[in-house]
Amino acid sequence: MSSEGTSLDLLGWGRQGLAYPELRENEGIGRVVVEHRGAYELMGPSGLHEAILATSSREQADDPSDYPAVGDWVIHTLDPIDNRRLGIIKVLPRRSRVLRRASGTAPVPQVVGSNIDVLGIVVSTDQEIDEHLIERYLVTAEGGGVSPVIIINKSDLGGGAEIQELLIRRGIQCPIFLTSAHSDEELGEVAKLLSGGATLALTGASGVGKSTLVNQLVGDPVLATGSVDSEGAGRHTTVRRELLIATPGVVIDTPGLREVQIWDEGGLEAVFNEIAEAALDCKFADCSHRDEPGCAVTASCADQRISSDRLVSYLALCRELQELSDELEEYQRSQRRRRDSRST
Ligand SMILES: Nc1nc2c(ncn2[C@@H]2O[C@H](COP(=O)(O)OP(=O)(O)O)[C@@H](O)[C@H]2O)c(=O)[nH]1
Ligand SMILES: [Mg+2]
Incomplete structure (x- = not known):
């Protein structure tokens, strides 16, 4: 070939x-x-x-x-x-990457995509919005050195502005775009993300319109769209390539992910920066923001400067990362034991 x-x-x-x-x-x-x-x-x-x-x-x-x-x-x-x-x-050395925990029992990372400038987290007006999942994607992007944006697709069906409002009210701070892959409405704004030859990767649940958006950005119906189980059979689509040239720029269509288990903790503070900022005033430097005395985070929550939903989400991710780090330690110990027993 x-x-x-x-x-x-x-x-x-x-x-x-x-x-x-x-x-x-x-x-x-x-x-x-x-x-x-x-x-x-x-x-x-x-x-x-x-x-x-x-x-x-x-x-x-x-x-x-x-x-x-x-x-x-x-x-x-x-x-x-x-x-x-x-x-x-x-x-060659990666300048950024989107990592998640690989499926399977062993705690190992999987690279979803690399050398990405912008991660477009695509949701659509005809699917339930899961803010926790969006926050996971945001942490994943920020942790890997990728700038996240949220794309609310299928705005032609109505309800896009309400979703945007909901995300802003929640405290999500990245750029948000409303698009319709069936008309050119606002697609121009998304296309600008590609200027200077940038790489834009799209992620999100299946059916939200990622492949349709990629086809629009590339200007060619190259990717199969439609329901996942049809696998594009009988459609006049050509390739199963994930990375496509948009001129300018490059677009990556990731397969629909149903869940993202986070791997990188680096993004947590950037995504929940109102919590990170409040935490600077906690009495204890290692405050877990649960029930310690002098916790500035729970205090901010009590007078509603921080939304309690966001705190719940943040603490759940912290717990998950802690579990991952414990698991990782145990895993590395067992790997070492195996290597040692093989070499004796
Ligand atoms: N009404 C409407 N339908 C769309 C839009 N974008 C995609 N679709 C439809 O949604 C379905 C799923 O799109 P697809 O691109 O395959 O989603 P993917 O699984 O995220 O890649 C297809 O039937 C598309 O024609 C949009 O902006 N508006
Ligand atoms: Mg697709």
């Missing part, structure tokens, strides 16, 4: 802030546009190619987040390593 090459600039290289790496004679650079079960598709100056990990990079990977993910820049061989597919030699 190959096609005409795509310049690194069209793929968003300019935003990466990396010096062009020194390549050996038979090496090239590409960006991961889709990942499926350990195989990848890369786009770059040498075309669109299937690729797999070269053994050397497999040996370097400690956990799943070291493996290539959609949005990654990679160095690859120019020739197939198994008669068919190129070999990915190295994943």
